[in-house]
Amino acid sequence: xxxxxxxxxxxxxxxxxxxxxxxxxxxxxxxxxxxxxxxxxxxxxxxxxxxxxxxxxxxxxxxxxxxxxxxxxxxxxxxxxxxxxxxxxxxxxxxxxxxxxxxxxxxxxxxxxxxxxxxxxxxxxxxxxxxxxxxxxxxxxxxxxxxxxxxxxxxxxxxxxxxxxxxxxxxxxxxxxxxxxxxxxxxxxxxxxx
Numbered sequence: 001x002x003x004x005x006x007x008x009x010x011x012x013x014x015x016x017x018x019x020x021x022x023x024x025x026x027x028x029x030x031x032x033x034x035x036x037x038x039x040x041x042x043x044x045x046x047x048x049x050x051x052x053x054x055x056x057x058x059x060x061x062x063x064x065x066x067x068x069x070x071x072x073x074x075x076x077x078x079x080x081x082x083x084x085x086x087x088x089x090x091x092x093x094x095x096x097x098x099x100x101x102x103x104x105x106x107x108x109x110x111x112x113x114x115x116x117x118x119x120x121x122x123x124x125x126x127x128x129x130x131x132x133x134x135x136x137x138x139x140x141x142x143x144x145x146x147x148x149x150x151x152x153x154x155x156x157x158x159x160x161x162x163x164x165x166x167x168x169x170x171x172x173x174x175x176x177x178x179x180x181x182x183x184x185x186x187x188x189x190x191x192x193x194x
Contacts, residue, residue, distance in 0.1 A: 012050040014040045019061050020104065028058055028107040058107060063126070065108030069097050070127030077131070087135040091158040091181035098162035099172055105162065157181065 018039035022031055033054055037044045051057040076093035077086035098105040136151035143150070161180050164170040 011040070011042065011046065015047060015050060015057070016060060016064055019057060020064060023061065023101070023103040023107065027103050028061070028110075031058070033057060061104070062108045062110075065101070065104045066126040066128050068101075068104075069094065069108065070129075070131055072097050073128055073131055077135075084139070087139065087154070088182050090131060090135060091154060092177055094158040095162045095165065095177045095181065098166060102166050105166070109159070 015036055018036045019031060022035060022039060031054070033047045033051065034044045036057065037047045047057070051060065073090040073093045076089035080086045080089035132151050132155060133147070136147040136154065139145070139150045140147035158181060161170070161177065165172040165177075170176070
């Protein structure tokens with residue numbers, strides 16, 4: 001992505017778009033503010049008006065990653081018809097998103113802005129995590145289990161599978177993704193009475 005010069009419009013958005021495109025070919029730690037500025041066609045000093053340092057840019061890109069992940073999960077849940085099948089679809093979408101966007105995925109879950117996501121107050125939780133909490137609450141109503149435990153368990157399974165596949169510890173296979181996520185979400189639940 002190269003442009004001869006940048007003259008108008010939303011420079012912040014253009015910088016984020018350039019950063020997202022660059023993350024398709026490199027890891028976040030290899031990204032530089034100068035490189036993003038060059039991709040948009042502005043001076044490096046122009047970047048500092050929107051991002052005071054590289055960490056600020058990376059945090060903004062991580063937020064973009066969470067937004068895109070949330071949109072992919074919502075679309076998958078809707079396509080599956082919601083409910084338990086929709087919850088399964090969100091986990092599958094999570095792993096697919098990671099495989100399609102490895103650098104963005106890694107950045108999203110390593111940036112300062114993404115730490116302790118489930119601990120955030122409801123008004124500050126990104127859509128992807130709000131969606132996870134909502135699905136966990138619905139599952140808890142049916143099972144009697146703690147919704148926080150359900151959310152962390154579902155997230156752990158999807159995130160762990162995504163990382164295993166990204167690191168080539170497990171083959172990135174669609175059938176395996178569906179089988180692992182479906183087995184976790186749809187497995188028989190222990191009775192609510194102990």
